[in-house]
Amino acid sequence: MPPDYSGRNLRGRSFKGQNLTGANFSKADIRGANFTNAILKDADFTGAKAGLQKRWVIGLLIVVLLLSAVSGFFSIVIGVSITYFLDPKNTQNFVAGVVCPVMVVVFVIVTIRKGLTAGLGAAAGAFTFAGAGAVVAAAAAVAVTVVSVALVAVAAAAGAAAGAEAAAVALALAGAEAAAGAVAVAVAVALALAKAKAGVGAGAGTVAGAVALAGAFTLFTAYIGWHSLAGNEKDAWVRSFALAFAATGGTRFRNADLTDADFSNATLKNTDFRNTNLTRTRFYEAKKLDLARVGKTILAKRNILNLLVTGNGRGKSYAGANLKGANLIGADLKEANLKDAYISKATFQGACLEWANLTLTQAINTDFTSAKMTGACVEAWNIESTTKLDNVDCRFIYLLEHSKPKTDDRERRPSSGEFQPGEFSKLFEEVLNTVDLIFRNGIDWKAFVNAFQSMQNQNEDRELALQSIENKGDGVVVVKVGVPDGADKEKIHSDFTQSYQLALQAVEEKYKAQLQAKDEQIVVYRQQSGEMTEIVKLLANKPINVQVDNKVENKNMTNSNDSSRNINVGRDFNASGQAFSLGDISGAVTNTINELPKSSEADKPGIKELLTQLQAAIEADTNLSKEDKAEALEQVKALAEAGKSPQEGAMQKAAKTAIKILKGTISSLPSATKLVEQCSNLLPLISTFLGLG
Numbered sequence: 001m002p003p004d005y006s007g008r009n010l011r012g013r014s015f016k017g018q019n020l021t022g023a024n025f026s027k028a029d030i031r032g033a034n035f036t037n038a039i040l041k042d043a044d045f046t047g048a049k050a051g052l053q054k055r056w057v058i059g060l061l062i063v064v065l066l067l068s069a070v071s072g073f074f075s076i077v078i079g080v081s082i083t084y085f086l087d088p089k090n091t092q093n094f095v096a097g098v099v100c101p102v103m104v105v106v107f108v109i110v111t112i113r114k115g116l117t118a119g120l121g122a123a124a125g126a127f128t129f130a131g132a133g134a135v136v137a138a139a140a141a142v143a144v145t146v147v148s149v150a151l152v153a154v155a156a157a158a159g160a161a162a163g164a165e166a167a168a169v170a171l172a173l174a175g176a177e178a179a180a181g182a183v184a185v186a187v188a189v190a191l192a193l194a195k196a197k198a199g200v201g202a203g204a205g206t207v208a209g210a211v212a213l214a215g216a217f218t219l220f221t222a223y224i225g226w227h228s229l230a231g232n233e234k235d236a237w238v239r240s241f242a243l244a245f246a247a248t249g250g251t252r253f254r255n256a257d258l259t260d261a262d263f264s265n266a267t268l269k270n271t272d273f274r275n276t277n278l279t280r281t282r283f284y285e286a287k288k289l290d291l292a293r294v295g296k297t298i299l300a301k302r303n304i305l306n307l308l309v310t311g312n313g314r315g316k317s318y319a320g321a322n323l324k325g326a327n328l329i330g331a332d333l334k335e336a337n338l339k340d341a342y343i344s345k346a347t348f349q350g351a352c353l354e355w356a357n358l359t360l361t362q363a364i365n366t367d368f369t370s371a372k373m374t375g376a377c378v379e380a381w382n383i384e385s386t387t388k389l390d391n392v393d394c395r396f397i398y399l400l401e402h403s404k405p406k407t408d409d410r411e412r413r414p415s416s417g418e419f420q421p422g423e424f425s426k427l428f429e430e431v432l433n434t435v436d437l438i439f440r441n442g443i444d445w446k447a448f449v450n451a452f453q454s455m456q457n458q459n460e461d462r463e464l465a466l467q468s469i470e471n472k473g474d475g476v477v478v479v480k481v482g483v484p485d486g487a488d489k490e491k492i493h494s495d496f497t498q499s500y501q502l503a504l505q506a507v508e509e510k511y512k513a514q515l516q517a518k519d520e521q522i523v524v525y526r527q528q529s530g531e532m533t534e535i536v537k538l539l540a541n542k543p544i545n546v547q548v549d550n551k552v553e554n555k556n557m558t559n560s561n562d563s564s565r566n567i568n569v570g571r572d573f574n575a576s577g578q579a580f581s582l583g584d585i586s587g588a589v590t591n592t593i594n595e596l597p598k599s600s601e602a603d604k605p606g607i608k609e610l611l612t613q614l615q616a617a618i619e620a621d622t623n624l625s626k627e628d629k630a631e632a633l634e635q636v637k638a639l640a641e642a643g644k645s646p647q648e649g650a651m652q653k654a655a656k657t658a659i660k661i662l663k664g665t666i667s668s669l670p671s672a673t674k675l676v677e678q679c680s681n682l683l684p685l686i687s688t689f690l691g692l693g
Contacts, residue, residue: 004023006044052247250271256276264284319341359379364382385433451503
């Protein structure tokens with residue numbers, strides 16, 4: 001039974017390293033509690049109050065007062081410097097007194113436009129060109145600014161920790177700075193009067209300059225400090241320092257596991273979430289989460305933090321964002337741009353993703369249960385069997401982010417009408433266990449068969465099967481390979497790509513030598529080989545069950561008007577690229593078959609007799625083209641070679657491939673064709689003789 005701490009006072013308690021899975025901390029006071037390294041999966045922190053205990057707030061404010069004193073000291077230094085340097089009777093000091101304000105103004109302008117770090121760099125560069133006196137004064141001015149900025153930011157965070165409004169704290173600090181500036185001005189005025197009384201230069205102008213400079217610095221430091229705390233990226237380090245300092249002694253979840261924990265409506269100021277596992281942790285309507293120390297978690301980006309807290313991302317861009325493990329249950333992401341976002345392990349249960357852009361998103365182990373996805377674009381999104389698509393409410397989707405050239409076609413699914421209940425999930429069931437092999441310049445099927453066989457050999461423990469072939473046009477072909485649950489799809493894809501490139505190089509070198517072709521001719525040949533007849537003929541697939549879709553035109557690819565598929569090279573060539581003669585191939589097949597032993601039983605045909613019948617049936621058929629006959633006879637020859645040593649593993653694999661290609665070759669023939677009937681009878685018997693089952 002998980003422990004129940006709901007509504008209890010747990011201030012300062014230590015739960016370090018404890019297993020508190022499913023514990024109930026709802027509405028508990030956990031200020032100053034230590035949950036470092038604790039396991040808090042499914043824990044309930046709704047309405048809990050985290051942050052600093054009062055004694056830590058008091059200590060923090062004391063430190064702020066000390067910083068104020070230091071800042072006031074530097075302000076006095078500036079005031080004294082002004083009255084000292086602006087002495088007309090001392091040319092060197094007077095020049096330094098004029099240069100100093102100019103340097104400070106440059107520092108202020110650069111800081112406002114590009115941030116405090118850039119301002120410090122500009123000031124450092126200016127120091128090298130100024131006199132020693134000006135350097136001292138300007139350095140003091142810059143030091144006052146840095147300390148004052150840190151003071152305002154830290155004090156605002158501390159004030160928020162104490163429960164005061166941050167704006168009120170900022171105004172209070174501005175007042176404190178004004179008081180410090182007033183001290184500096186008073187000292188400057190006193191020194192100026194003393195010098196005037198002694199007959200040493202300076203007068204009303206000097207005093208006015210000191211007053212103006214002190215007032216300007218008061219406003220400037222208040223602006224930079226508060227702007228940093230409000231989330232200005234230019235001075236993020238100031239904010240990080242302030243929050244780190246203010247979180248000292250606050251509630252600690254460092255290195256804790258908060259998977260599926262719920263912080264809805266909790267107050268989380270000055271809380272340490274560094275290195276915390278926030279997978280699917282819910283922060284809906286959490287208060288003052290922006291004042292927590294979040295380290296490098298997904299809360300580090302202000303726009304992501306706001307999305308998790310408000311659940312409102314309608315029309316906003318999160319392109320390329322890291323949303324790994326984000327809890328966005330019920331979030332409004334209508335028309336949001338999530339292109340290339342990393343949303344693995346995130347949950348979008350019941351979220352509105354209508355018309356959202358999910359192109360290239362990584363959605364492994366992502367939960368879309370009951371999400372609304374009508375009109376969403378899912379081009380090339382990465383999902384698998386762990387992606388949950390149960391009860392998705394979707395009338396239609398788009399498979400392309402942008403329309404095809406010169407069309408308005410974004411590949412809507414369904415092409416017309418709307419999905420019926422459950423059809424959306426079924427559409428992607430095939431995708432969940434497939435690897436897409438994309439060919440952008442057509443396919444060389446000889447190389448493809450070799451690479452596919454190599455991939456099968458490298459993954460002998462997993463059953464791989466071709467599921468479909470899609471001709472996207474312009475030489476782009478997508479082959480979908482079915483893989484079992486849990487398969488390493490990345491490895492399978494990598495293995496095939498490497499094997500295909502090696503096989504392609506070997507085949508193309510052969511084409512170049514035998515056809516004396518240029519590289520352009522090879523590309524044309526590979527595009528031409530994308531025709532239906534070539535795909536079916538050379539397909540190394542599970543028996544027959546292949547779906548071939550032409551995504552460019554709704555007609556058979558062999559009837560396409562695309563001239564790139566109707567180029568006549570000049571002669572007929574076989575699969576190896578050589579000019580062929582059916583008589584030569586038939587003779588070679590006959591010779592190979594004759595090397596096999598005859599059947600020992602006169603009334604029962606053996607492997608030799610069966611292959612002879614198969615050869616005769618192929619040669620007698622009038623429906624096959626000359627190229628198909630040549631290819632089929634080559635496979636008969638391969639079966640005859642396998643018949644010489646049927647027990648060898650390599651021979652059995654070659655025989656399996658030959659039978660698959662034979663089945664693919666005859667699959668385009670009418671079922672009533674004599675050859676189809678004879679193959680249906682002969683191929684099973686041949687498989688048995690060769691020990692293929």
